[in-house]
Amino acid sequence: MATVEERLQAVEDRLEIYNVISAYGPAVDGCNVEGMGNVYAEHGIYDVRDVGYMDGLADIRDMMNGKGHRTLTGNGAAHIGTLPHVELDGDRAIATNYSIILGRDTDGEPKMLRLNISRIYLSRGPDGWRIDRRIISPLDGRQSSRDLAARVFEGPDVDPGARSDEYSLARGEVGTWKVPD
Numbered sequence: 001m002a003t004v005e006e007r008l009q010a011v012e013d014r015l016e017i018y019n020v021i022s023a024y025g026p027a028v029d030g031c032n033v034e035g036m037g038n039v040y041a042e043h044g045i046y047d048v049r050d051v052g053y054m055d056g057l058a059d060i061r062d063m064m065n066g067k068g069h070r071t072l073t074g075n076g077a078a079h080i081g082t083l084p085h086v087e088l089d090g091d092r093a094i095a096t097n098y099s100i101i102l103g104r105d106t107d108g109e110p111k112m113l114r115l116n117i118s119r120i121y122l123s124r125g126p127d128g129w130r131i132d133r134r135i136i137s138p139l140d141g142r143q144s145s146r147d148l149a150a151r152v153f154e155g156p157d158v159d160p161g162a163r164s165d166e167y168s169l170a171r172g173e174v175g176t177w178k179v180p181d
């Protein structure tokens with residue numbers, strides 16, 4: 001049985017992980033490029049299966065400064081994540097949640113632009129918990145997204161979080177999803 005100290009550390013870890021994951025939406029919608037360093041590790045991967053593969057914090061920041069992202073946020077967007085399920089293993093964790101992007105149609109009415117499953121690999125470093133790799137896979141009926149969701153109870157001891165796999169786009173390759181006009 002875990003000690004009181006171990007149980008308290010697990011609660012504190014989960015709370016910090018929740019804060020890191022929940023900060024992503026407001027930071028990316030507010031184009032807080034520098035603040036993304038409080039979310040992603042310097043070597044962090046953002047693997048968006050139908051958009052692109054960003055290798056490192058610099059790539060993620062470049063995306064945030066790019067025309068597509070600035071158009072999306074300039075028209076009024078909200079990146080929303082659900083409360084994640086977290087599997088802890090010492091200084092490593094995996095969180096799984098849903099992510100939704102809301103935007104506006106041509107009449108200015110809110111609409112859902114994307115519905116995704118997210119699998120988020122984190123580690124604790126000298127500055128606290130940060131994302132090492134985040135996979136975003138669209139919930140559009142593809143089997144690979146359902147398979148990713150089904151892995152919700154696999155922790156870092158089972159899933160070490162390879163940097164890419166057969167569903168990852170190559171760095172610099174552009175996926176099929178485009179920011180709506």
